[in-house]
Amino acid sequence: MKTTDIIRRAARSLANAKARTILTSLAIGVGAFTITVSLAAGQGAREYANNLINSNVNPQSLFVVADESIVGGGGLQSSIRVYDPDTTTTQGITVKQMTQEDIDMLADRDDLTNVMPIYQPSVQFMTFGDSTTRFVADVSTYNASIISGVAYGNVPPQGEAIAADEVVIPESYVQTLIDNKVIKNGSELVGKKVVMTAVQATASPTPEQIQAAFATGGETAVQSLLQPKTQTFSFKVRAVSAKSAEALTSTMSVQIAPDAARAISEFTTQGTPQYQKYFGATAIVKDGIDPVTVKESLAKDNLYAQTAQDLQGVVFTVVNTLQGIVLGFGVIALIASVFGIINTQYISVLERTREIGLMKALGMRGKSVSRLFQFEAAWIGFLGGIIGAGIAIVVGLLANPWITEMLGLSKGTSLLIFQPIPIAIMIIALIIIAMLAGWFPARKAAKLDPIEALRTE
Amino acid sequence: MIEVKNVTKTYGKKHSTFKALDDVSFSIPEGASVAIVGKSGSGKSTLMHAMSGLDRPESGEVIIDGTNILKLKSKAVDRFRSEKIGFIFQAFFVQANETCYDNVALPLEIARVSGTARKAQIVDALNIVELGDKVRQKARNLSGGQKQRLAIARAIVNKPSIIFADEPTGNLDSTTGEKVEDLLFGLNKQNGSTLIIVTHDADLASKCDMQIYVKDGKIDRIEGEQAAPVEEPEEVVVEKGPQDSREDSRHLKGVSRIGGDKESEEEE
Numbered sequence: 001m002k003t004t005d006i007i008r009r010a011a012r013s014l015a016n017a018k019a020r021t022i023l024t025s026l027a028i029g030v031g032a033f034t035i036t037v038s039l040a041a042g043q044g045a046r047e048y049a050n051n052l053i054n055s056n057v058n059p060q061s062l063f064v065v066a067d068e069s070i071v072g073g074g075g076l077q078s079s080i081r082v083y084d085p086d087t088t089t090t091q092g093i094t095v096k097q098m099t100q101e102d103i104d105m106l107a108d109r110d111d112l113t114n115v116m117p118i119y120q121p122s123v124q125f126m127t128f129g130d131s132t133t134r135f136v137a138d139v140s141t142y143n144a145s146i147i148s149g150v151a152y153g154n155v156p157p158q159g160e161a162i163a164a165d166e167v168v169i170p171e172s173y174v175q176t177l178i179d180n181k182v183i184k185n186g187s188e189l190v191g192k193k194v195v196m197t198a199v200q201a202t203a204s205p206t207p208e209q210i211q212a213a214f215a216t217g218g219e220t221a222v223q224s225l226l227q228p229k230t231q232t233f234s235f236k237v238r239a240v241s242a243k244s245a246e247a248l249t250s251t252m253s254v255q256i257a258p259d260a261a262r263a264i265s266e267f268t269t270q271g272t273p274q275y276q277k278y279f280g281a282t283a284i285v286k287d288g289i290d291p292v293t294v295k296e297s298l299a300k301d302n303l304y305a306q307t308a309q310d311l312q313g314v315v316f317t318v319v320n321t322l323q324g325i326v327l328g329f330g331v332i333a334l335i336a337s338v339f340g341i342i343n344t345q346y347i348s349v350l351e352r353t354r355e356i357g358l359m360k361a362l363g364m365r366g367k368s369v370s371r372l373f374q375f376e377a378a379w380i381g382f383l384g385g386i387i388g389a390g391i392a393i394v395v396g397l398l399a400n401p402w403i404t405e406m407l408g409l410s411k412g413t414s415l416l417i418f419q420p421i422p423i424a425i426m427i428i429a430l431i432i433i434a435m436l437a438g439w440f441p442a443r444k445a446a447k448l449d450p451i452e453a454l455r456t457e
Numbered sequence: 458m459i460e461v462k463n464v465t466k467t468y469g470k471k472h473s474t475f476k477a478l479d480d481v482s483f484s485i486p487e488g489a490s491v492a493i494v495g496k497s498g499s500g501k502s503t504l505m506h507a508m509s510g511l512d513r514p515e516s517g518e519v520i521i522d523g524t525n526i527l528k529l530k531s532k533a534v535d536r537f538r539s540e541k542i543g544f545i546f547q548a549f550f551v552q553a554n555e556t557c558y559d560n561v562a563l564p565l566e567i568a569r570v571s572g573t574a575r576k577a578q579i580v581d582a583l584n585i586v587e588l589g590d591k592v593r594q595k596a597r598n599l600s601g602g603q604k605q606r607l608a609i610a611r612a613i614v615n616k617p618s619i620i621f622a623d624e625p626t627g628n629l630d631s632t633t634g635e636k637v638e639d640l641l642f643g644l645n646k647q648n649g650s651t652l653i654i655v656t657h658d659a660d661l662a663s664k665c666d667m668q669i670y671v672k673d674g675k676i677d678r679i680e681g682e683q684a685a686p687v688e689e690p691e692e693v694v695v696e697k698g699p700q701d702s703r704e705d706s707r708h709l710k711g712v713s714r715i716g717g718d719k720e721s722e723e724e725e
């Protein structure tokens with residue numbers, strides 16, 4: 001029997017058992033739906049992340065650290081090892097820090113520009129304008145390579161830093177400031193004075209230092225030596241940054257210029273081992289030079305870099321893992337539906353014993369009978385795939401604008417992206433799986449003895 | 458020309474064996490119409506299965522056009538059946554969910570006849586059995602007689618050289634049965650195909666060129682034309698008068714109308 005004839009007969013006999021066919025297909029459809037959605041969500045998330053990184057991060061930018069475990073490889077250390085004065089321990093994790101020499105070495109390289117260490121400017125409190133209310137907030141360095149949306153005021157174009165006496169305040173502060181009667185509305189914030197008070201870490205003075213102080217200034221000098229030193233830094237608000245879906249880092253801290261950040265962090269760490277030690281540094285690779293080659297050459301100096309591409313890789317790994325989990329559920333649903341196919345097809349063989357007997361009596365080969373049932377299973381797989389993928393696409397396209405709105409993504413962003421080729425591959429895979437499931441019942445049909453089969457009532 | 462030589466078919470295992478066919482021999486000339494007659498359980502269907510290559514008796518030969526089909530490989534036997542043989546079964550065995558067209562198409566599909574040649578053959582066959590107006594009807598909507606005619610169309614569509622009909626009129630009332638009989642004999646005469654009918658019905662048997670009487674798996678006697686000399690049956694053949702045969706037929710018809718094999722076996 002010709003394959004086309006077998007396929008047509010298989011389709012007709014399924015059409016004659018519509019309810020059963022649809023129910024069996026639906027079981028596969030559940031798996032197909034889950035897989036289609038996970039494929040679409042994975043693709044959407046990757047494209048979104050890609051857009052985000054491409055539009056926010058200069059592809060030439062590098063993030064350099066002294067500890068390889070930060071940028072991947074080796075995992076975070078936690079076992080015992082020889083003491084290194086350049087390391088710092090936070091929450092039980094020890095990280096090797098960069099020294100000023102490392103920074104100078106980076107600055108001296110002729111393939112890098114804009115080398116800037118990551119300062120950790122921490123202030124005890126800050127006041128706004130004439131208000132005496134003291135606020136506690138994180139302070140971070142303004143990142144000129146990342147664009148951020150602006151609610152009030154303005155920021156310099158990408159690549160240019162703000163002035164040393166300027167700050168950018170996140171929009172999320174506005175409500176708290178209004179609640180505390182510092183301002184009446186957000187726009188009032190622009191141009192306001194901000195005074196930050198930093199405290200120097202208490203370094204226990206040596207006996208010699210105490211003696212020297214006593215000799216020069218008496219008891220008051222010793223007192224002041226033991227008192228923590230404070231210093232105030234004054235700024236004025238340049239802009240209020242907006243929450244933006246396109247911004248890679250939704251900064252929740254007050255941003256200050258690099259010079260100001262250095263001044264604050266050097267003041268607070270003076271006299272401690274943390275003085276001029278940095279968690280890492282950022283740099284821009286000069287145009288025309290591949291960041292990867294710079295990364296490789298830095299590794300020879302025991303400095304480890306993450307390129308914009310590496311960052312993408314990190315994000316993709318997270319997306320892929322999540323996608324894998326959802327995909328796994330789809331596969332479990334498919335495995336369950338395989339038993340459904342085997343069961344329905346067995347029943348179908350039993351029901352159609354006489355028909356099988358007739359076909360074999362008329363000279364149909366066992367192989368053709370077997371293929372007839374396998375193609376029926378294939379049709380079920382195909383239908384299940386089409387139903388599942390179809391529902392997923394319809395639901396996805398309807399839900400896309402809603403998801404975009406819920407997650408606060410910018411208009412026109414689709415988090416579910418349906419691609420024809422993966423869906424086609426999935427449907428083909430479903431057909432093959434269904435045919436494999438149909439193999440057992442098909443073999444039973446092929447082995448039926450026509451005389452016995454025709455005898456059954 | 459069909460030659461059956463010393464065919465023996467045994468059912469069951471070692472301790473409870475049953476000889477459904479016991480050393481059966483005869484021959485049928487080409488183009489003849491033959492009735493295989495006998496009581497229920499005598500082995501008529503078994504004999505038909507052996508002659509058509511559906512079954513494989515453990516000993517003997519079935520030689521059709523010079524080939525011993527019992528020696529053929531299963532693939533060749535399937536091919537032989539699909540090309541040379543047409544089957545009509547007592548219980549119609551039409552595919553109720555398929556259209557008349559697709560029912561008749563089945564043997565052609567099995568024989569891998571191309572699509573264009575198929576259509577004309579199917580319409581021809583359906584016209585012969587006067588179902589030309591039911592081409593697109595589902596078989597389940599047909600009456601009993603129409604179903605049997607559909608089964609005949611399916612049996613003849615491939616222009617087989619031998620048609621086997623197992624009780625073709627067993628499930629039909631006498632008028633419809635006669636129509637189907639006329640159709641079968643007409644085809645036999647026109648196309649020259651050999652017609653082998655398994656039947657209880659003495660009337661129908663008497664219309665055939667040749668009657669093979671089977672009893673307990675053995676050939677009881679053979680009437681009508683004889684192509685080749687076959688071993689004389691042991692029992693003395695007593696020719697029945699036409700009166701007797703009519704009585705016989707009435708009795709048997711009654712039985713089959715009540716409901717088939719079981720009752721008739723109990724009666725005997």
Ligand SMILES: Nc1ncnc2c1ncn2[C@@H]1O[C@H](COP(=O)(O)OP(=O)(O)OP(=O)(O)O)[C@@H](O)[C@H]1O
Binds near residue numbers: 469497504718
């Ligand atoms: N698979 C089998 N196993 C055991 N015995 C069988 C089998 N098939 C048939 N028989 C026996 O072989 C004998 C002949 O059966 P067969 O079907 O040929 O009878 P028949 O002459 O066609 O009867 P009917 O007119 O009722 O159809 C019967 O006694 C039957 O019980």
Ligand SMILES: [Mg+2]
Binds near residue numbers: 501502503623
């Ligand atoms: Mg029978």
